[in-house]
Amino acid sequence: MNRILTFAFSLFLLQPPSLLLSQDKQKWMTGIEAGFDFSACQEPGEDYIREDRTLYGSGNAMSSLQALMNRTHFGVRRELFLKDGRYGLSAGLRIAKSETTLGKNDYWGESSQYFFLLYKQDGLTTSYLRVKSMEEKCLYLGIPLEIRVFPYPAEGKQIYFKAGTEVNFLLNSDVHVSFYDPGMNRYAADTEDMPEKPAAVESRLYGAIGINFPREEKADIILELALPVLYLTTKSSGLADPVFATGLNVSMMFPF
Amino acid sequence: MKPYSILLTLFLFMIPACESDLELSESIFISDPDYPGLPKYTEWGYNTFGVYFDRKTFISNDAEVPVKILVENGSTLFIFRGEESSPDYYSYNSGKMSMSISIPDFAPAQVTDLLVLNDTTLDLTNPGYELTLTMGETVYTPDVLNGKIHFNRVQNLVVDDKQTEVILSGTFEFQVRINGEPIAFSDGRFDLGIAYSNFFVF
Numbered sequence: 280m281n282r283i284l285t286f287a288f289s290l291f292l293l294q295p296p297s298l299l300l301s302q303d304k305q306k307w308m309t310g311i312e313a314g315f316d317f318s319a320c321q322e323p324g325e326d327y328i329r330e331d332r333t334l335y336g337s338g339n340a341m342s343s344l345q346a347l348m349n350r351t352h353f354g355v356r357r358e359l360f361l362k363d364g365r366y367g368l369s370a371g372l373r374i375a376k377s378e379t380t381l382g383k384n385d386y387w388g389e390s391s392q393y394f395f396l397l398y399k400q401d402g403l404t405t406s407y408l409r410v411k412s413m414e415e416k417c418l419y420l421g422i423p424l425e426i427r428v429f430p431y432p433a434e435g436k437q438i439y440f441k442a443g444t445e446v447n448f449l450l451n452s453d454v455h456v457s458f459y460d461p462g463m464n465r466y467a468a469d470t471e472d473m474p475e476k477p478a479a480v481e482s483r484l485y486g487a488i489g490i491n492f493p494r495e496e497k498a499d500i501i502l503e504l505a506l507p508v509l510y511l512t513t514k515s516s517g518l519a520d521p522v523f524a525t526g527l528n529v530s531m532m533f534p535f
Numbered sequence: 536m537k538p539y540s541i542l543l544t545l546f547l548f549m550i551p552a553c554e555s556d557l558e559l560s561e562s563i564f565i566s567d568p569d570y571p572g573l574p575k576y577t578e579w580g581y582n583t584f585g586v587y588f589d590r591k592t593f594i595s596n597d598a599e600v601p602v603k604i605l606v607e608n609g610s611t612l613f614i615f616r617g618e619e620s621s622p623d624y625y626s627y628n629s630g631k632m633s634m635s636i637s638i639p640d641f642a643p644a645q646v647t648d649l650l651v652l653n654d655t656t657l658d659l660t661n662p663g664y665e666l667t668l669t670m671g672e673t674v675y676t677p678d679v680l681n682g683k684i685h686f687n688r689v690q691n692l693v694v695d696d697k698q699t700e701v702i703l704s705g706t707f708e709f710q711v712r713i714n715g716e717p718i719a720f721s722d723g724r725f726d727l728g729i730a731y732s733n734f735f736v737f
Contacts, residue, residue, distance in 0.1 A: 330579065330581065393558075395558075395559075395694070403653055403689065403690055404690065404691045405690040405692050405693065405702070406693045406694075407693070407695075408694075408695060409694065459695075460695045462695070463695055463696070
């Protein structure tokens with residue numbers, strides 16, 4: 280008897296959600312999305328970079344070196360709405376490009392500041408190179424899996440909450456070093472190999488809040504604020520360790 | 536006006552060289568988690584030193600040049616300048632303190648001659664050596680019971696293909712007797728950049 284009940288329960292689990300919840304109206308939507316996010320990174324502690332700290336009166340020191348990561352993505356996704364549109368389950372494909380920049384505090388502008396990079400140690404001679412910034416660019420193919428919850432009845436604009444996770448596969452990465460002395464550009468090939476390669480697979484967990492703008496006979500427009508985005512894996516970048524991110528996402532969804 | 540134009544132009548060309556020297560001459564104090572109050576042992580030329588004595592610390596600071604080397608009459612004098620502090624808390628009323636070690640029969644003519652000290656240990660009980668301690672306004676020339684200074688690594692530093700300074704990194708410890716009172720200086724470490732600004736030959 281137990282084996283029969285177990286087998287029946289297994290068959291029940293194998294049924295698609297549409298049959299399990301067959302009393303509810305379901306709707307498929309397909310769409311495109313694009314977005315960006317900024318990540319706060321931990322203080323870089325690479326063993327080939329000379330520390331640079333500003334000492335304050337209390338005896339505390341803060342590193343002048345900072346790393347900032349930003350990411351842009353675009354993709355397609357398909358969403359299934361359940362329970363009369365109260366829940367949306369989606370999966371998709373994303374192409375994402377991330378850029379991590381390591382430099383002194385004011386590296387965004389044309390800064391004359393630099394940090395010292397340990398180029399090589401040969402016997403009793405040690406060589407440093409003065410570097411304005413190091414930039415790493417990565418290209419990912421990602422698979423996001425998300426669930427949206429619409430807690431309020433559908434009357435025009437709808438606010439929703441989202442939880443999601445994504446797995447990103449590294450397609451390509453590249454490092455560029457900007458030297459303070461352009462004459463040192465001949466060392467570019469050697470120095471650009473110094474940072475560790477980013478991990479081949481990266482995973483992130485995120486929450487979001489958004490507004491859905493449904494339109495008659497047209498695509499729904501969706502605006503979304505992602506907060507926070509947490510990194511589940513390490514070594515997303517060879518230059519710094521991102522801690523968390525926040526960003527914006529825009530989508531257009533068509534009934535299909 | 537012409538001489539002034541030439542001087543101004545020369546001055547402007549000097550600025551990049553001055554900027555590089557200034558960056559490397561700054562002190563970067565990274566606390567050692569295993570030895571509270573002391574800087575971490577490093578070999579980057581962070582211009583720091585520190586040592587424990589009688590539950591206090593003698594450490595470098597941002598106000599004083601941490602080391603000066605004077606070569607005169609066939610001897611070399613290493614002068615370490617810093618402050619007396621506590622390993623447990625940051626003190627706003629730290630007293631000035633300095634330590635000098637005179638080494639006879641060693642007279643480097645230029646900074647790069649210091650490279651011979653690489654992986655060298657000097658016995659501070661050597662009769663020719665003289666150790667002097669200055670605490671506040673008082674100068675002591677104690678009896679050295681035992682002690683050594685070890686230059687773990689001495690490096691010739693090249694920045695953007697230009698010889699810039701020599702980095703002295705190492706450890707030291709010694710026991711002395713001052714006015715009959717024995718005092719131990721332990722777990723000492725230094726990581727110092729030596730260049731035109733702190734190397735003197737008389």
